[in-house]
Amino acid sequence: GQSLEQPSEVTAVEGAIVQINCTYQTSGFYGLSWYQQHDGGAPTFLSYNGLDGLEETGRFSSFLSRSDSYGYLLLQELQMKDSASYFCAVRSSTNAGKSTFGDGTTLTVKP
């Protein structure tokens, strides 16, 4: 099966950089995805790492290292609107694409 671990809370100030880590145990997966969810809203897709390395999309970057069973989401130039929950997720490559999400990290951005 799969399990993903993330810190439950992270706090940072506006303009700063924050890294949200995700460590996983899985029997096989396609890649690591990240989602953002604002209070009362639906999760929205942020990024996907199918291969090891860094993917950059604007202020957000995501990294995957399969050898270390580890990935992270990096948010730069933090803005107040970045306050949200962030989830890492995988789809199993050994169980018909079964989806597993981490419990989420609540990011609070302070002025």
Added chain:
Amino acid sequence: KAGVTQTPRYLIKTRGQQVTLSCSPISGHRSVSWYQQTPGQGLQFLFEYFSETQRNKGNFPGRFSGRQFSNSRSEMNVSTLELGDSALYLCASAGDSSYNEQFFGPGTRLTVL
């Protein structure tokens, strides 16, 4: 193109009743997954349907079931509701070429009294 839609948005039921939730995926998406989210919890995977077939399922009791129609619309049903079933139920669709990018609907908030 239109996003994922879910109906109804809010539901209040009493224990023992059953409920059916509906999800219309993005046009062209054949994969529809359902998730349960409770306060402070992550997204717990219920099941995924692809081309009218259940492809995989999570660790939920048999009271939770679903189906998918030929137009990819999906429904999930919860029978004999319990207080603990109160949650936000989210569905997500994915395209064949972007399977790891799921598009979520706004969810149905179910309250069981």
